[in-house]
Amino acid sequence: MTRILAMGDIMGKAGRLCLDAMLPRLRLEHAPDIVLVNGENAAGGFGLTEKVYKGFIEGNGIDAVTMGNHWHDKREIYDYFPRADRLVLPANMGNVEREDMGLKIITAKSGVRFAVMNVIGRAFMVEGNRDIFKALDKMIQQIPSAVRLRIVDIHAEATSEKQCLAWYLCGKVSLVYGTHSHVPTADERILDGKTGFVTDLGMTGAYDSVIGIRKEAAMLRMMTGEKKKFEPATGDPWLCGLVADIDEATGHCTAVKRLRLEMDRANA
Numbered sequence: 001m002t003r004i005l006a007m008g009d010i011m012g013k014a015g016r017l018c019l020d021a022m023l024p025r026l027r028l029e030h031a032p033d034i035v036l037v038n039g040e041n042a043a044g045g046f047g048l049t050e051k052v053y054k055g056f057i058e059g060n061g062i063d064a065v066t067m068g069n070h071w072h073d074k075r076e077i078y079d080y081f082p083r084a085d086r087l088v089l090p091a092n093m094g095n096v097e098r099e100d101m102g103l104k105i106i107t108a109k110s111g112v113r114f115a116v117m118n119v120i121g122r123a124f125m126v127e128g129n130r131d132i133f134k135a136l137d138k139m140i141q142q143i144p145s146a147v148r149l150r151i152v153d154i155h156a157e158a159t160s161e162k163q164c165l166a167w168y169l170c171g172k173v174s175l176v177y178g179t180h181s182h183v184p185t186a187d188e189r190i191l192d193g194k195t196g197f198v199t200d201l202g203m204t205g206a207y208d209s210v211i212g213i214r215k216e217a218a219m220l221r222m223m224t225g226e227k228k229k230f231e232p233a234t235g236d237p238w239l240c241g242l243v244a245d246i247d248e249a250t251g252h253c254t255a256v257k258r259l260r261l262e263m264d265r266a267n268a
């Protein structure tokens with residue numbers, strides 16, 4: 001049995017501090033073999049830098065970082081991506097050149113070999129994202145059959161789109177989870193006894209906010225249209241994610257457990 005711990009969009013400094021504070025005890029409690037984060041908001045709320053990526057990999061011992069629509073917000077990531085061997089981009093996003101940029105076969109620090117994929121939705125997302133099903137088919141074809149542990153991060157807004165894709169992937173991969181909404185959903189389950197799934201992992205970051213952004217600026221923009229700079233919030237940090245057990249012989253998921261841990265309460 002292989003245990004996966006995956007955490008949703010790490011939002012800005014509050015999200016990173018929450019991860020730093022909570023991950024050691026999660027490792028003790030759950031003893032995961034593979035640990036994943038979504039890093040699209042990790043640097044100042046928008047995008048990812050080499051420094052923050054290295055903090056995840058070397059500091060937190062993360063095995064792979066998936067991304068989303070904000071992947072390119074920090075321009076340095078374009079140059080750094082070819083050297084970031086544990087970073088995957090949304091394969092079908094309009095500004096991601098090739099589908100194989102959304103797939104990595106990785107040996108985890110525990111020695112377990114796994115495939116991780118990242119795709120982006122099309123409903124209520126930026127224009128120009130390519131066919132998701134075709135991107136997934138292409139990537140799955142490239143995975144050696146011996147690699148049974150297969151994980152997909154579907155970065156999308158619409159819950160229906162994430163569920164359609166999860167059913168499409170049922171039996172083809174071990175675990176599918178959604179990211180991007182920054183709100184955890186309570187529907188974790190195993191599809192058809194094969195593929196673990198949750199519609200959205202939820203954000204790891206400050207929940208005294210509007211999806212991780214300081215609520216005053218978000219409310220002002222919605223109420224008046226005035227565009228005050230969006231900055232990541234800091235209050236009430238939660239870590240949100242999922243623990244999933246996979247049978248490495250079949251690649252099937254045998255257990256899923258949702259995590260929603262409030263840092264201030266845990267440390268009180």
Ligand SMILES: [Fe+2]
Nearest residue numbers: 009040041180
């Ligand atoms: Fe996000």
Ligand SMILES: [Fe+2]
Nearest residue numbers: 068069070180
């Ligand atoms: Fe996103």
